[in-house]
Amino acid sequence: MIDVAAAAGVSKMTASRALRGSKDVSTESKDRVIAAAKKIGYFGNHLAASLSSARSDLVGVIVPSLTNIVFPQVMSGISDGLLGTGFQPAFGVTDYNLYREYELVGRMLSWRPAGMIITGMEQSDQTRKLLIEADIPIVQIMDTDGDAIDYVVGFSHQSAGAEMAEALFGAGRTRFGYIGCNLENDLRAKKRKQGFFDVLKRYDIAITTQLGGILSSVSEGRRLTQELLEQTPDLDCIYFSNDDVAFGGLCYCIEAGIAVPNSVALAGFNGLGLLEGFPGLIATSTTQRHDIGRASAGIITQSLQSPEQLKSRKLVMQPTINLGALQT
Amino acid sequence: MIDVAAAAGVSKMTASRALRGSKDVSTESKDRVIAAAKKIGYFGNHLAASLSSARSDLVGVIVPSLTNIVFPQVMSGISDGLLGTGFQPAFGVTDYNLYREYELVGRMLSWRPAGMIITGMEQSDQTRKLLIEADIPIVQIMDTDGDAIDYVVGFSHQSAGAEMAEALFGAGRTRFGYIGCNLENDLRAKKRKQGFFDVLKRYDIAITTQLGGILSSVSEGRRLTQELLEQTPDLDCIYFSNDDVAFGGLCYCIEAGIAVPNSVALAGFNGLGLLEGFPGLIATSTTQRHDIGRASAGIITQSLQSPEQLKSRKLVMQPTINLGALQT
Numbered sequence: 001m002i003d004v005a006a007a008a009g010v011s012k013m014t015a016s017r018a019l020r021g022s023k024d025v026s027t028e029s030k031d032r033v034i035a036a037a038k039k040i041g042y043f044g045n046h047l048a049a050s051l052s053s054a055r056s057d058l059v060g061v062i063v064p065s066l067t068n069i070v071f072p073q074v075m076s077g078i079s080d081g082l083l084g085t086g087f088q089p090a091f092g093v094t095d096y097n098l099y100r101e102y103e104l105v106g107r108m109l110s111w112r113p114a115g116m117i118i119t120g121m122e123q124s125d126q127t128r129k130l131l132i133e134a135d136i137p138i139v140q141i142m143d144t145d146g147d148a149i150d151y152v153v154g155f156s157h158q159s160a161g162a163e164m165a166e167a168l169f170g171a172g173r174t175r176f177g178y179i180g181c182n183l184e185n186d187l188r189a190k191k192r193k194q195g196f197f198d199v200l201k202r203y204d205i206a207i208t209t210q211l212g213g214i215l216s217s218v219s220e221g222r223r224l225t226q227e228l229l230e231q232t233p234d235l236d237c238i239y240f241s242n243d244d245v246a247f248g249g250l251c252y253c254i255e256a257g258i259a260v261p262n263s264v265a266l267a268g269f270n271g272l273g274l275l276e277g278f279p280g281l282i283a284t285s286t287t288q289r290h291d292i293g294r295a296s297a298g299i300i301t302q303s304l305q306s307p308e309q310l311k312s313r314k315l316v317m318q319p320t321i322n323l324g325a326l327q328t
Numbered sequence: 329m330i331d332v333a334a335a336a337g338v339s340k341m342t343a344s345r346a347l348r349g350s351k352d353v354s355t356e357s358k359d360r361v362i363a364a365a366k367k368i369g370y371f372g373n374h375l376a377a378s379l380s381s382a383r384s385d386l387v388g389v390i391v392p393s394l395t396n397i398v399f400p401q402v403m404s405g406i407s408d409g410l411l412g413t414g415f416q417p418a419f420g421v422t423d424y425n426l427y428r429e430y431e432l433v434g435r436m437l438s439w440r441p442a443g444m445i446i447t448g449m450e451q452s453d454q455t456r457k458l459l460i461e462a463d464i465p466i467v468q469i470m471d472t473d474g475d476a477i478d479y480v481v482g483f484s485h486q487s488a489g490a491e492m493a494e495a496l497f498g499a500g501r502t503r504f505g506y507i508g509c510n511l512e513n514d515l516r517a518k519k520r521k522q523g524f525f526d527v528l529k530r531y532d533i534a535i536t537t538q539l540g541g542i543l544s545s546v547s548e549g550r551r552l553t554q555e556l557l558e559q560t561p562d563l564d565c566i567y568f569s570n571d572d573v574a575f576g577g578l579c580y581c582i583e584a585g586i587a588v589p590n591s592v593a594l595a596g597f598n599g600l601g602l603l604e605g606f607p608g609l610i611a612t613s614t615t616q617r618h619d620i621g622r623a624s625a626g627i628i629t630q631s632l633q634s635p636e637q638l639k640s641r642k643l644v645m646q647p648t649i650n651l652g653a654l655q656t
Binding site (some may be wrong): 049056058066067069071072073075076079087089090091092093107108111217218219223247248250251254255273274276277278279 | 384386394395397399400401403404407416418420421432435436439545546547549575576577578579582584601602604605606607618
């Protein structure tokens, strides 16, 4: 570090601050320090430094899955949000398994992370205990239906499902089918389904048929839509657990010559780029994945630097409903 | 640790081995130790342990992007490959920026990782220098066209492009268009294009038209396919930089009533699940993303435990070509 400071012509303190990405250092000094560090090949020993301060520059991030593009997009937001802050994300994947989540949390805490970002509100009691005792900022993301450990950034899936039911009912649909994949494990998809069904019940509409799949994928959505429409051809609307599954349904309808949305409306969830293949044909709730990731990263850094500036422990970014061609 | 061993009724050594996921410990003992550790809330201090051994249990993983599902699938393979080994992946994203890659490598090395997995063969000289000097196993993945630093797991993109050109020519196509997105940064897509063009040149076929996009997405593929076919309606084949872009092209053709593959064949790259929306309509090269991730994780652990068992420094998993409905 002394070598870097000397090569850059700044004090050791300034060099140290510049390399940590502190805002107190001018851009010019920062550039000089980075150039000097680069030249010398210096990257310090963050591990030793973090041990002495009993905290590393890692932010632990736990997601349930990488096979749906949603979580990589959240991770991308976190990665962007931490860029230049001196913190680095370390990701772990639970496969929607609560015991694996517990093990991951335990392992990550042994690195003494600066903070943790964890998906959902349904941690086991033991996991919650670990997180509470860690005494670092914890951000639960993607959901707000449940008890917060510390900070929360997300939205209510129950409300999102309810709002979609209202919107489809408002657009004149009355004969509903439902297709959900991986509902055993994907508790947030289950909450959306619950919200959706609650509204229909209030309007005294019975869901005619529903089917469940194990894998959540385009091909599974395609297969289940065919099965559902063969069972119940007079449906005028299908709600799917997410956009991947709904898009598979659309592909089937197009091939089978079933007019979407005139004959049957399809509704998904997430607002994936995939839907732009056939713009407007699938109604969806567009979630702010990247922004939720970015905001959660911001809360970690803010709560470490100036927690008094954080206005609230809960940041709600409710998805917006887009009915596309169904809107008249 | 002593508490855990006592609670589990095993020696401290056994408890330590069990928690590291060692194979020398019986499943029964392992279960007992894990149950005891869980009960006590013990996860050790890996950071301190790793400092004393000058090595942490982190495996640094660097990918260029999270917005195409390919890299999350590789990461999922790495995560699965490290499960139960005592190592944990920490991911970083470069956004295809070589300087960001250099900074990420530097930062990750400061944690003293047990090994590093990095995408591609095109690191800058400075990044290569850091990796070589780190003296830990380095696995470059997803590509084999270039100079290896240490271990390599992937395939030749140049050959993959060439093989697709041979296959399409073999299926009787002669009037080719090309659509590539993000070629400035995605050097592997550029290599596929090069391989593809080289073969056509050998057969004395000129590519009639080509178009480039910045973002690689379904909607960009859709837009560019419309533009390309309006410019050159008599094409009988389009090669795309990947499946997302090709799928957007298919969506346009279906809506415009252009018969695929009879009138125009579409060829992508990756073998994404997306293609199952319209099975067989897009020719593709199916890559083993998950297996490449898993194998690279295996090489890291193997080279730390028993390097003599590693047969080769280069593992080639060439994609298989699937022509779908184009196959006669």
